[in-house]
Amino acid sequence: MTFQENKRFTVKDEEEWIKNKIKDKHSDTIVVLYNGEPAGIGELQFKKTHAVIGLWVRKKFLGKGLCMKLVKKLLDMAKEKGFSRVELSVDEQNIAARKCYESIGFEYTGFKENTVNYLGSWRNEF
Ligand SMILES: CC(C)(COP(=O)(O)OP(=O)(O)OC[C@H]1O[C@@H](n2cnc3c(N)ncnc32)[C@H](O)[C@@H]1OP(=O)(O)O)[C@@H](O)C(=O)NCCC(=O)NCCS
Structure with missing residues (x-):
């Protein structure tokens, strides 16, 4: 079973998260700037x-x-790293994200029921 907690993060939590991300060898994180x-x-x-x-x-x-x-x-980053397959999970009700992924060419390969807890109610994800 997966559980996603809805909690508020403090600035200290965020700083800790960034420090861990910088050290993490199993992922890369990027920031997108809009007018700087x-x-x-x-x-x-x-x-x-x-x-x-x-x-x-x-x-x-x-x-x-x-x-x-x-x-x-x-x-592009995944390709540069040599990956030929990229996956993601998306909340069934997250229409903006689904539209974005579909227009880029992602295909649905699975469906899980009651895996995302959003503000106290369980939702499904692709
Ligand atoms: C999902 C998320 C990343 C979308 O980001 P965004 O930059 O606003 O998306 P875009 O502007 O590229 O829009 C993507 C598509 O959704 C549409 N869209 C945007 N908001 C929408 C809404 N509220 N309802 C329906 N469609 C919507 C856009 O029109 C666009 O479709 P189009 O290409 O056919 O015009 C953003 O809402 C977000 O960060 N949500 C919280 C975290 C999250 O859900 N992350 C994804 C986890 S899988």
Whole structure:
């Protein structure tokens, strides 16, 4: 069973997270800038047989096409690292993310029920 906690992070939590990311040899993390301002982050995790993508865009920069830009950059990074397969999981109800991934060419290969806890209710993911 997977559990995703909905918690608020402090600045100290965030600093710790960044320090750990810099040290982490099993993933690379990038920041996308919009007019010089940090607007979102993307992560590429290195698994044995494939890479896994994750990304977040800040609220005030949503709907500006940054999802597409981040995913394309992460796919280029995966290629440079020698991966021929890239996977990701997406909440069934996350329409913006699904549209972004579909337009780039991701295909659905599986469906898991009740794996994402969003504000107290369980949701499905592809
Ligand atoms: C999902 C997320 C990355 C999308 O980022 P974004 O930069 O706003 O996405 P884009 O501007 O590239 O838009 C992607 C597509 O979704 C559409 N879209 C954007 N917001 C939407 C909404 N609220 N409802 C429906 N469609 C929406 C866009 O029109 C675009 O479709 P198009 O290419 O057909 O025009 C962003 O909402 C986010 O960070 N969410 C929180 C974290 C998260 O869900 N990460 C992904 C985990 S799998």
